[in-house]
Amino acid sequence: MDGLLGYCRQGFEPELAAEFTDRAAQAGFAGYARTQRDSGHVLFACENAEALTKALPFRDLIFARQKLRLLAELKDLDTSDRITPMLEALRGQPRFGELLTEHPDSDSGKPLAGLARSLGNALRPALRKAGMLTAQDNPRLPRLHVCIVAGNHALLACGDPADSSPWPLGIPRLRMHADAPSRSALKLEEALLVLLDERERASLLREHMRAADLGAAPGGWTWVLTRHGLRVQAIDNGPLREHVMDTGMVEHLRADGFTWQPKQALDWMVCDMVEQPRRVAERMATWLREGWCRHAIFNLKLPMKKRWQETQLCLDLFAQQAQRPLTIRAKQLYHDREEITVLATPAPR
Incomplete structure (x- = not known):
């Protein structure tokens, strides 16, 4: 499946889907949005995702916390070995400068945080051994995002450092200051x-x-x-x-x-x-x-x-x-x- 992956606030999937659809049509691209209510993410399927992502700059998107180019959707993963099919799906891709293993910011996605963290710890050295990831993080190269949707379901996507959010899940981590009068x-x-x-x-x-x-x-x-x-x-x-x-x-x-x-x-x-x-x-x-x-x-x-x-x-x-x-x-x-x-x-x- 070729397309875009966008993260959004839970409950605003229809808004991001509509925004992707309208903006893609205005840019001359045909496609369709796939999502579920409260999933915290939207997939937009199209024929030329690389051209579409250039036509839809991240800064211009309103309801997207993150915009990525989808590389592969892996369903029915063997939970005893998720890494081998991921390496296979990434074969032929340019080398990545960083790996982020994430989960949707949703009620169903948050319990997957531990799995995403442990998967990242195992996948990172496997990617480096295969020559798919730089030995040290390189912010100038594309980022690899692995979004765990369920224990046996993952989305692999690519983030352009110049055209995406720099923060995991697209969420800047800010702390409430003790002197702040209100949230x-x-x-x-x-x-x-x-x-x-x-x-x-x-x-x-x-x-x-x-x-x-x-x-x-x-x-x-x-x-x-x-x-x-x-x-x-x-x-x-x-x-x-x-x-x-x-x-x-x-x-x-x-x-x-x-x-x-x-x-x-x-x-x-x-x-x-x-x-x-x-x-x-x-x-x-x-x-x-x-x-x-x-x-x-x-x-x-x-x-x-x-x-x-x-x-x-x-x-x-x-x-x-x-x-x-x-x-x-x-x-x-x-x-x-x-x-x-x-x-x-x-x-x-």
């Missing part, structure tokens, strides 16, 4: 890590930049921004945690985040308000159109049904109403739930 701080920390590259973080998040946090209480996103040295106007009728205010970098304005506007242009605006996604998209577009901020990160809370369609509608609406050339990136992050996180920044000239 929502992890969402913004992950967004800055995933939606911006290292060079962009260095240039776009500088000390003494000014930002607004709409719907700030209890202060999780405000706290993250201050840790990057930004001065923040926190907009919310609710209270902020005292230690957030103690930084001396926060001005708390008791106002409605949907009506408040800054007196002068800001570097950043962030927003995690619970509201209808189209209303949020329209308000965020106003901020960019009117020049109230240069860069923005905001969340769109998705409905229970037709989430891929609503995502497309809201992002199109935002782009149209912003009325300026923007680079727009969106992802459903690991720390998101029924939502996606969007970055908007001026398009390079």
Whole structure:
């Protein structure tokens, strides 16, 4: 089977399947998605996966935590010897620079973590002996991903280091800081890590930049921004945690985040308000159109049904109403739930 393998949040398999199908069709590729509800992954079968993966850059995919090129699907594996058929299936492939043995991030996949770990310990030296894996990890070469779906069922896939997530399962491991006012701080920390590259973080998040946090209480996103040295106007009728205010970098304005506007242009605006996604998209577009901020990160809370369609509608609406050339990136992050996180920044000239 030739195709793509994508990891996603459990329960969002239909959204990733629809995204793969629509984006492949737009790029001129025929194919079909295969998945099961709550499996945590999607297979997209097509005739030329190598060309398709180039046509669908990982950074442009919203519901994929990881995007890989499928090499083989091995069913009915002999549980006493999984390695021999894997080596056989990989014969003729270019040498890999790293091996990741994984399992879907799902209720059925998590119990397979121990098997994935022990299989990796046995498969790694076998691959090196066969000349299929470098003696030391080489981040410049393609990665081999072995996804254990069941004890006798595995997916072998290839990850391009320049066009995939660098983290196992596509999940950056972030720890909840003891001083974080709320778990929502992890969402913004992950967004800055995933939606911006290292060079962009260095240039776009500088000390003494000014930002607004709409719907700030209890202060999780405000706290993250201050840790990057930004001065923040926190907009919310609710209270902020005292230690957030103690930084001396926060001005708390008791106002409605949907009506408040800054007196002068800001570097950043962030927003995690619970509201209808189209209303949020329209308000965020106003901020960019009117020049109230240069860069923005905001969340769109998705409905229970037709989430891929609503995502497309809201992002199109935002782009149209912003009325300026923007680079727009969106992802459903690991720390998101029924939502996606969007970055908007001026398009390079």
